[in-house]
Amino acid sequence: MQKYPTLAVLFLLPLMLYSGNVLSNKQNITLSDDVKHAYVGVETCGMCHKSAQQGEQLNIWKKSAHALAYLALQTPKADSIALTKGFTTKAAETEACLKCHVSGYNIDKELVKAKFKMEDGVQCETCHGAGNDYKSPSIMKDKEKAVANGLIVPADREAFCKGCHNTESPTFISFNYADQWAKIKHYKPGNEK
C-alpha cells in the first residue's frame, strides 16, 4: 500500500510533462484550464452565422475536418495510437488526446450550457472563446465589447493553428498554413483575408 503513491507519480509524470509541452505551445487556444465563460455550442453561434449574407461560417465549419475531430478519436486507429503512447484508456477518454480534439470536456458543469456538445469536436468556441457572455446581439456587433466578454479573433492565424497542428500530434506530418487555411477559410462578409 505504501508504494502506491510513488507508482502513481511515476505513471502520471510522462503525462504531466506531455501536457506542459502542449500548453506552452498553445498560443491563445481556449484550453479547458483557461475557461472563464460558459460554452453555448455551434448551433447557438450558427443562428447568426449561417446565411450567405452572414458569411456561412456554420456550413463551412460543418464540412470541415474540425467538426469530426471527436469522431476521429473513436476509431480503432485512434485507440491503437493511444495504446502505443502508453495510455491505458481509450483515445476518446484520454485527456492528452481530448485536449486538441475537443472543448469543454473536463470543466465545471456550470460552464457548459445545455446546447453545447463536446461531440462537435474543434468548434467555433474552441477557436473563438466560450461565447455565453459575448453572444448577445448588442455585444456581438461591437467587437471591443465582444473581446472584453471573451471573444477571441486570432491575430496571428498561422501561429494559432500551429498551437494544435504541431509535432505533439501523434499523426502530424507537416502543416502548410496557406493550403490548410484555404480548406477552412471563413470571413465576415467584405473582410476577406
Ligand code: HEC
Ligand atoms: C445574435 C446573433 C449572434 C450570435 C448568437 C453570435 N454572433 Fe458572432 N456576430 C454577430 C454579429 C452581428 C457580428 C458582427 C458582424 C459584423 O461586424 O459585420 C458578429 C461577429 C462575430 C465575429 C467577428 C468579430 C470581428 O469583428 O472580428 C466572430 C469571430 C463571431 N461573431 C463569432 C461568434 C461565435 C463563436 C458565436 C457563438 C459563441 C457567435 N459569434 C454568436 C452576431 C452573432
Ligand code: HEC
Ligand atoms: C480552427 C479554428 C476556428 C474554428 C473552428 C472557427 N473559426 Fe472562425 N476564425 C478563425 C480564424 C483563425 C479566423 C481569422 C481571423 C482573422 O484573421 O481575421 C476566423 C474568422 C472568423 C470570423 C470573421 C472575423 C473577421 O474579423 O473577419 C467570423 C465571423 C468567425 N470566424 C466565426 C466563426 C463561427 C461562427 C464558427 C463556428 C461555426 C467559427 N468561426 C469556427 C478560426 C476558427
Ligand code: HEC
Ligand atoms: C484546438 C486544436 C486545433 C486548432 C487550433 C486548429 N486545428 Fe485544424 N485540426 C485539429 C484536429 C484535431 C484535426 C483532425 C480532425 C479530424 O481528422 O477529424 C484538424 C484538422 C484540420 C484540417 C483537415 C486535415 C488536413 O490536414 O487536411 C485542416 C485543413 C485544418 N485542421 C486546418 C486548420 C487551420 C487552418 C487552423 C488555424 C486557423 C487550425 N486547423 C487550427 C485541431 C486544431
Ligand code: HEC
Ligand atoms: C497537439 C494537439 C494534438 C494532440 C495532443 C493529439 N492530436 Fe490527434 N490530431 C491533431 C491534429 C492537428 C490532427 C490533424 C492533422 C495531423 O494529423 O496532425 C489530428 C489528427 C488525428 C487523427 C486523424 C488522423 C487521420 O488518419 O485522419 C487521429 C486518429 C488522432 N489525431 C488521434 C489522436 C490520439 C489517439 C491522440 C492522443 C494519444 C491525439 N490524437 C492527440 C492534434 C492533436
